[in-house]
Amino acid sequence: MSDAPKRVLVVDDEASITEFVGYALKKEGYQVDTSANGEDALALARKGSYDLFVLDIMLPGMDGYELCRRIRSITAAPVLFLSARDTELDKVVGLEIGGDDYLAKPFGVRELIARVHALLRRGSGGDFPSASRAITASGITLDEDAHTASGEKGSLDLTPREFELLASLMKQAGKVVSREDLLRDAWGWEYLTETKTVDTHIKRLRDKIEKAGYDPSLVETVRGYGYRFRQ
CATH class of the missing domain: 1.10.10.10 (Winged helix-like DNA-binding domain superfamily/Winged helix DNA-binding domain)
Structure with a gap:
Protein backbone atom coordinates (compact mmCIF):
# COMPACT_ATOMS: atom_id res chain seq x y z
CA MET A 1 0.00 0.00 0.00
CA SER A 2 1.09 3.56 -0.62
CA ASP A 3 2.43 5.58 2.31
CA ALA A 4 1.03 8.82 0.86
CA PRO A 5 -1.49 10.50 3.20
CA LYS A 6 -5.15 10.09 2.36
CA ARG A 7 -6.72 13.17 0.81
CA VAL A 8 -10.00 14.51 2.20
CA LEU A 9 -12.18 17.33 0.88
CA VAL A 10 -14.34 19.01 3.55
CA VAL A 11 -17.23 21.12 2.26
CA ASP A 12 -19.22 23.34 4.64
CA ASP A 13 -20.25 26.99 4.52
CA GLU A 14 -19.61 27.38 8.26
CA ALA A 15 -15.96 28.34 8.72
CA SER A 16 -16.02 27.00 12.29
CA ILE A 17 -16.96 23.53 10.99
CA THR A 18 -14.35 23.39 8.24
CA GLU A 19 -11.72 24.58 10.70
CA PHE A 20 -12.79 22.05 13.35
CA VAL A 21 -13.01 19.11 10.94
CA GLY A 22 -9.89 20.11 9.02
CA TYR A 23 -7.82 20.45 12.20
CA ALA A 24 -9.04 17.10 13.56
CA LEU A 25 -8.26 15.26 10.31
CA LYS A 26 -4.85 16.89 9.87
CA LYS A 27 -3.91 15.75 13.38
CA GLU A 28 -4.69 12.19 12.21
CA GLY A 29 -2.29 12.58 9.29
CA TYR A 30 -4.77 13.29 6.51
CA GLN A 31 -4.20 15.86 3.78
CA VAL A 32 -7.22 18.18 3.91
CA ASP A 33 -8.69 20.68 1.47
CA THR A 34 -11.77 22.75 2.30
CA SER A 35 -14.49 24.53 0.38
CA ALA A 36 -17.46 26.70 1.40
CA ASN A 37 -19.79 25.88 -1.52
CA GLY A 38 -20.73 23.10 -3.90
CA GLU A 39 -19.52 24.73 -7.12
CA ASP A 40 -15.97 25.26 -5.88
CA ALA A 41 -15.95 21.80 -4.27
CA LEU A 42 -16.96 20.17 -7.55
CA ALA A 43 -14.14 21.96 -9.35
CA LEU A 44 -11.69 20.66 -6.75
CA ALA A 45 -13.09 17.14 -7.07
CA ARG A 46 -12.56 17.24 -10.83
CA LYS A 47 -8.97 18.43 -10.46
CA GLY A 48 -7.81 16.29 -7.56
CA SER A 49 -7.94 12.65 -6.54
CA TYR A 50 -9.64 12.51 -3.14
CA ASP A 51 -10.01 9.44 -0.94
CA LEU A 52 -12.99 10.83 1.02
CA PHE A 53 -15.52 13.66 0.83
CA VAL A 54 -17.10 15.22 3.93
CA LEU A 55 -20.14 17.21 2.78
CA ASP A 56 -22.56 19.46 4.59
CA ILE A 57 -26.07 19.06 3.20
CA MET A 58 -27.31 22.64 3.54
CA LEU A 59 -24.83 24.44 1.30
CA PRO A 60 -25.53 27.71 -0.51
CA GLY A 61 -26.41 27.24 -4.17
CA MET A 62 -25.75 23.60 -4.99
CA ASP A 63 -26.70 21.59 -1.89
CA GLY A 64 -24.83 18.59 -0.56
CA TYR A 65 -27.19 16.08 -2.15
CA GLU A 66 -26.65 17.47 -5.64
CA LEU A 67 -22.93 17.77 -5.02
CA CYS A 68 -22.84 14.10 -4.03
CA ARG A 69 -24.68 13.11 -7.22
CA ARG A 70 -22.11 14.96 -9.32
CA ILE A 71 -19.18 13.57 -7.35
CA ARG A 72 -20.55 10.08 -7.99
CA SER A 73 -20.11 10.68 -11.74
CA ILE A 74 -16.42 11.36 -11.10
CA THR A 75 -15.34 8.92 -8.39
CA ALA A 76 -16.47 6.06 -6.17
CA ALA A 77 -14.65 7.52 -3.14
CA PRO A 78 -16.77 7.41 0.04
CA VAL A 79 -18.97 10.36 1.03
CA LEU A 80 -19.72 11.30 4.65
CA PHE A 81 -22.66 13.70 5.04
CA LEU A 82 -22.82 16.29 7.82
CA SER A 83 -26.15 17.86 8.74
CA ALA A 84 -27.95 19.68 11.51
CA ARG A 85 -31.04 17.73 10.48
CA ASP A 86 -31.11 14.33 12.19
CA THR A 87 -34.18 12.56 10.86
CA GLU A 88 -34.49 9.13 9.30
CA LEU A 89 -35.72 10.69 6.05
CA ASP A 90 -32.57 12.83 5.79
CA LYS A 91 -30.39 9.75 6.31
CA VAL A 92 -32.33 7.74 3.73
CA VAL A 93 -32.13 10.48 1.10
CA GLY A 94 -28.40 10.78 1.69
CA LEU A 95 -27.90 7.05 1.26
CA GLU A 96 -30.11 6.81 -1.80
CA ILE A 97 -28.23 9.46 -3.75
CA GLY A 98 -24.87 7.75 -3.14
CA GLY A 99 -23.69 8.76 0.34
CA ASP A 100 -21.91 6.24 2.54
CA ASP A 101 -22.49 7.57 6.05
CA TYR A 102 -24.30 10.39 7.88
CA LEU A 103 -23.15 12.34 10.92
CA ALA A 104 -25.54 14.71 12.69
CA LYS A 105 -24.37 18.05 14.08
CA PRO A 106 -23.22 18.66 16.72
CA PHE A 107 -20.70 15.82 16.81
CA GLY A 108 -17.55 15.07 18.75
CA VAL A 109 -14.08 14.70 17.31
CA ARG A 110 -13.83 11.05 18.35
CA GLU A 111 -17.01 10.10 16.53
CA LEU A 112 -15.90 12.02 13.45
CA ILE A 113 -12.50 10.32 13.36
CA ALA A 114 -14.06 6.88 13.94
CA ARG A 115 -16.44 7.36 11.01
CA VAL A 116 -13.64 8.61 8.74
CA HIS A 117 -11.34 5.73 9.67
CA ALA A 118 -14.13 3.20 9.03
CA LEU A 119 -14.99 4.64 5.61
CA LEU A 120 -11.36 4.76 4.50
CA ARG A 121 -10.73 1.20 5.72
CA ARG A 122 -13.66 0.00 3.66
CA GLY A 123 -12.53 2.03 0.69
CA SER A 124 -8.98 0.68 0.75
CA GLY A 125 -9.53 -2.86 1.96
CA GLY A 126 -8.34 -2.39 5.55
CA ASP A 127 -5.10 -1.55 7.28
CA PHE A 128 -3.65 -5.06 7.23
CA PRO A 129 -3.66 -6.57 3.73
CA SER A 130 -2.28 -9.96 4.68
CA ALA A 131 -3.69 -13.19 3.24
CA SER A 132 -6.29 -12.52 0.61
CA ARG A 133 -9.91 -13.19 1.52
Whole structure:
Protein backbone atom coordinates (compact mmCIF):
# COMPACT_ATOMS: atom_id res chain seq x y z
CA MET A 1 0.00 0.00 0.00
CA SER A 2 1.09 3.56 -0.62
CA ASP A 3 2.43 5.58 2.31
CA ALA A 4 1.03 8.82 0.86
CA PRO A 5 -1.49 10.50 3.20
CA LYS A 6 -5.15 10.09 2.36
CA ARG A 7 -6.72 13.17 0.81
CA VAL A 8 -10.00 14.51 2.20
CA LEU A 9 -12.18 17.33 0.88
CA VAL A 10 -14.34 19.01 3.55
CA VAL A 11 -17.23 21.12 2.26
CA ASP A 12 -19.22 23.34 4.64
CA ASP A 13 -20.25 26.99 4.52
CA GLU A 14 -19.61 27.38 8.26
CA ALA A 15 -15.96 28.34 8.72
CA SER A 16 -16.02 27.00 12.29
CA ILE A 17 -16.96 23.53 10.99
CA THR A 18 -14.35 23.39 8.24
CA GLU A 19 -11.72 24.58 10.70
CA PHE A 20 -12.79 22.05 13.35
CA VAL A 21 -13.01 19.11 10.94
CA GLY A 22 -9.89 20.11 9.02
CA TYR A 23 -7.82 20.45 12.20
CA ALA A 24 -9.04 17.10 13.56
CA LEU A 25 -8.26 15.26 10.31
CA LYS A 26 -4.85 16.89 9.87
CA LYS A 27 -3.91 15.75 13.38
CA GLU A 28 -4.69 12.19 12.21
CA GLY A 29 -2.29 12.58 9.29
CA TYR A 30 -4.77 13.29 6.51
CA GLN A 31 -4.20 15.86 3.78
CA VAL A 32 -7.22 18.18 3.91
CA ASP A 33 -8.69 20.68 1.47
CA THR A 34 -11.77 22.75 2.30
CA SER A 35 -14.49 24.53 0.38
CA ALA A 36 -17.46 26.70 1.40
CA ASN A 37 -19.79 25.88 -1.52
CA GLY A 38 -20.73 23.10 -3.90
CA GLU A 39 -19.52 24.73 -7.12
CA ASP A 40 -15.97 25.26 -5.88
CA ALA A 41 -15.95 21.80 -4.27
CA LEU A 42 -16.96 20.17 -7.55
CA ALA A 43 -14.14 21.96 -9.35
CA LEU A 44 -11.69 20.66 -6.75
CA ALA A 45 -13.09 17.14 -7.07
CA ARG A 46 -12.56 17.24 -10.83
CA LYS A 47 -8.97 18.43 -10.46
CA GLY A 48 -7.81 16.29 -7.56
CA SER A 49 -7.94 12.65 -6.54
CA TYR A 50 -9.64 12.51 -3.14
CA ASP A 51 -10.01 9.44 -0.94
CA LEU A 52 -12.99 10.83 1.02
CA PHE A 53 -15.52 13.66 0.83
CA VAL A 54 -17.10 15.22 3.93
CA LEU A 55 -20.14 17.21 2.78
CA ASP A 56 -22.56 19.46 4.59
CA ILE A 57 -26.07 19.06 3.20
CA MET A 58 -27.31 22.64 3.54
CA LEU A 59 -24.83 24.44 1.30
CA PRO A 60 -25.53 27.71 -0.51
CA GLY A 61 -26.41 27.24 -4.17
CA MET A 62 -25.75 23.60 -4.99
CA ASP A 63 -26.70 21.59 -1.89
CA GLY A 64 -24.83 18.59 -0.56
CA TYR A 65 -27.19 16.08 -2.15
CA GLU A 66 -26.65 17.47 -5.64
CA LEU A 67 -22.93 17.77 -5.02
CA CYS A 68 -22.84 14.10 -4.03
CA ARG A 69 -24.68 13.11 -7.22
CA ARG A 70 -22.11 14.96 -9.32
CA ILE A 71 -19.18 13.57 -7.35
CA ARG A 72 -20.55 10.08 -7.99
CA SER A 73 -20.11 10.68 -11.74
CA ILE A 74 -16.42 11.36 -11.10
CA THR A 75 -15.34 8.92 -8.39
CA ALA A 76 -16.47 6.06 -6.17
CA ALA A 77 -14.65 7.52 -3.14
CA PRO A 78 -16.77 7.41 0.04
CA VAL A 79 -18.97 10.36 1.03
CA LEU A 80 -19.72 11.30 4.65
CA PHE A 81 -22.66 13.70 5.04
CA LEU A 82 -22.82 16.29 7.82
CA SER A 83 -26.15 17.86 8.74
CA ALA A 84 -27.95 19.68 11.51
CA ARG A 85 -31.04 17.73 10.48
CA ASP A 86 -31.11 14.33 12.19
CA THR A 87 -34.18 12.56 10.86
CA GLU A 88 -34.49 9.13 9.30
CA LEU A 89 -35.72 10.69 6.05
CA ASP A 90 -32.57 12.83 5.79
CA LYS A 91 -30.39 9.75 6.31
CA VAL A 92 -32.33 7.74 3.73
CA VAL A 93 -32.13 10.48 1.10
CA GLY A 94 -28.40 10.78 1.69
CA LEU A 95 -27.90 7.05 1.26
CA GLU A 96 -30.11 6.81 -1.80
CA ILE A 97 -28.23 9.46 -3.75
CA GLY A 98 -24.87 7.75 -3.14
CA GLY A 99 -23.69 8.76 0.34
CA ASP A 100 -21.91 6.24 2.54
CA ASP A 101 -22.49 7.57 6.05
CA TYR A 102 -24.30 10.39 7.88
CA LEU A 103 -23.15 12.34 10.92
CA ALA A 104 -25.54 14.71 12.69
CA LYS A 105 -24.37 18.05 14.08
CA PRO A 106 -23.22 18.66 16.72
CA PHE A 107 -20.70 15.82 16.81
CA GLY A 108 -17.55 15.07 18.75
CA VAL A 109 -14.08 14.70 17.31
CA ARG A 110 -13.83 11.05 18.35
CA GLU A 111 -17.01 10.10 16.53
CA LEU A 112 -15.90 12.02 13.45
CA ILE A 113 -12.50 10.32 13.36
CA ALA A 114 -14.06 6.88 13.94
CA ARG A 115 -16.44 7.36 11.01
CA VAL A 116 -13.64 8.61 8.74
CA HIS A 117 -11.34 5.73 9.67
CA ALA A 118 -14.13 3.20 9.03
CA LEU A 119 -14.99 4.64 5.61
CA LEU A 120 -11.36 4.76 4.50
CA ARG A 121 -10.73 1.20 5.72
CA ARG A 122 -13.66 0.00 3.66
CA GLY A 123 -12.53 2.03 0.69
CA SER A 124 -8.98 0.68 0.75
CA GLY A 125 -9.53 -2.86 1.96
CA GLY A 126 -8.34 -2.39 5.55
CA ASP A 127 -5.10 -1.55 7.28
CA PHE A 128 -3.65 -5.06 7.23
CA PRO A 129 -3.66 -6.57 3.73
CA SER A 130 -2.28 -9.96 4.68
CA ALA A 131 -3.69 -13.19 3.24
CA SER A 132 -6.29 -12.52 0.61
CA ARG A 133 -9.91 -13.19 1.52
CA ALA A 134 -11.49 -13.87 -1.86
CA ILE A 135 -15.01 -14.98 -2.74
CA THR A 136 -15.80 -16.29 -6.23
CA ALA A 137 -19.25 -16.88 -7.67
CA SER A 138 -20.63 -16.82 -11.23
CA GLY A 139 -17.33 -15.66 -12.69
CA ILE A 140 -16.84 -12.71 -10.34
CA THR A 141 -14.09 -12.71 -7.71
CA LEU A 142 -14.45 -10.34 -4.78
CA ASP A 143 -11.29 -9.68 -2.74
CA GLU A 144 -12.17 -8.22 0.65
CA ASP A 145 -8.59 -7.23 1.45
CA ALA A 146 -7.79 -5.52 -1.84
CA HIS A 147 -11.39 -4.28 -1.97
CA THR A 148 -11.74 -5.27 -5.62
CA ALA A 149 -14.38 -7.10 -7.65
CA SER A 150 -13.26 -8.51 -10.97
CA GLY A 151 -13.28 -11.42 -13.38
CA GLU A 152 -12.31 -12.42 -16.91
CA LYS A 153 -14.71 -9.88 -18.42
CA GLY A 154 -13.42 -6.91 -16.42
CA SER A 155 -13.47 -5.07 -13.11
CA LEU A 156 -16.39 -3.49 -11.28
CA ASP A 157 -15.93 0.11 -10.12
CA LEU A 158 -17.90 -0.03 -6.87
CA THR A 159 -18.49 2.45 -4.07
CA PRO A 160 -17.81 1.12 -0.55
CA ARG A 161 -21.52 0.49 0.04
CA GLU A 162 -21.98 -1.29 -3.29
CA PHE A 163 -18.96 -3.43 -2.45
CA GLU A 164 -20.41 -4.34 0.95
CA LEU A 165 -23.77 -5.22 -0.63
CA LEU A 166 -22.10 -7.47 -3.20
CA ALA A 167 -19.97 -9.08 -0.50
CA SER A 168 -23.03 -9.83 1.63
CA LEU A 169 -24.83 -11.40 -1.34
CA MET A 170 -21.85 -13.39 -2.63
CA LYS A 171 -21.02 -14.78 0.81
CA GLN A 172 -24.55 -16.20 0.85
CA ALA A 173 -24.74 -17.05 -2.86
CA GLY A 174 -27.83 -19.08 -3.68
CA LYS A 175 -29.61 -17.92 -0.53
CA VAL A 176 -32.14 -15.14 -0.17
CA VAL A 177 -30.89 -12.19 1.87
CA SER A 178 -33.48 -9.81 3.33
CA ARG A 179 -33.33 -6.06 2.81
CA GLU A 180 -32.97 -5.63 6.57
CA ASP A 181 -29.93 -7.93 6.64
CA LEU A 182 -28.38 -6.15 3.65
CA LEU A 183 -28.93 -2.80 5.34
CA ARG A 184 -27.22 -4.06 8.47
CA ASP A 185 -24.33 -5.70 6.60
CA ALA A 186 -23.60 -2.76 4.29
CA TRP A 187 -24.34 0.16 6.59
CA GLY A 188 -24.47 -1.27 10.10
CA TRP A 189 -27.65 0.78 10.67
CA GLU A 190 -30.21 -1.59 12.09
CA TYR A 191 -32.33 1.29 13.34
CA LEU A 192 -33.25 2.47 9.84
CA THR A 193 -36.73 1.14 9.11
CA GLU A 194 -36.79 2.49 5.53
CA THR A 195 -35.26 -0.26 3.40
CA LYS A 196 -35.98 1.18 -0.06
CA THR A 197 -32.47 2.62 -0.04
CA VAL A 198 -31.26 -0.97 -0.49
CA ASP A 199 -33.30 -1.22 -3.70
CA THR A 200 -31.70 1.97 -5.01
CA HIS A 201 -28.19 0.69 -4.36
CA ILE A 202 -28.99 -2.75 -5.78
CA LYS A 203 -30.09 -1.05 -9.02
CA ARG A 204 -26.77 0.80 -9.18
CA LEU A 205 -24.92 -2.43 -8.42
CA ARG A 206 -26.71 -4.24 -11.26
CA ASP A 207 -25.90 -1.39 -13.64
CA LYS A 208 -22.21 -1.69 -12.78
CA ILE A 209 -22.29 -5.48 -13.10
CA GLU A 210 -23.75 -5.07 -16.59
CA LYS A 211 -21.31 -2.28 -17.50
CA ALA A 212 -18.41 -4.61 -16.61
CA GLY A 213 -19.76 -7.22 -19.03
CA TYR A 214 -21.61 -9.53 -16.66
CA ASP A 215 -25.26 -10.54 -16.46
CA PRO A 216 -27.11 -8.06 -14.19
CA SER A 217 -29.65 -10.77 -13.36
CA LEU A 218 -26.93 -12.41 -11.24
CA VAL A 219 -28.58 -10.35 -8.50
CA GLU A 220 -32.14 -11.65 -8.41
CA THR A 221 -35.09 -9.96 -6.73
CA VAL A 222 -37.13 -12.20 -4.44
CA ARG A 223 -40.41 -10.35 -4.11
CA GLY A 224 -41.56 -9.54 -0.64
CA TYR A 225 -38.27 -10.53 0.94
CA GLY A 226 -34.98 -9.41 -0.56
CA TYR A 227 -32.28 -10.47 -3.02
CA ARG A 228 -30.24 -13.51 -4.04
CA PHE A 229 -26.92 -13.84 -5.87
CA ARG A 230 -27.07 -16.68 -8.40
CA GLN A 231 -24.38 -19.32 -8.11
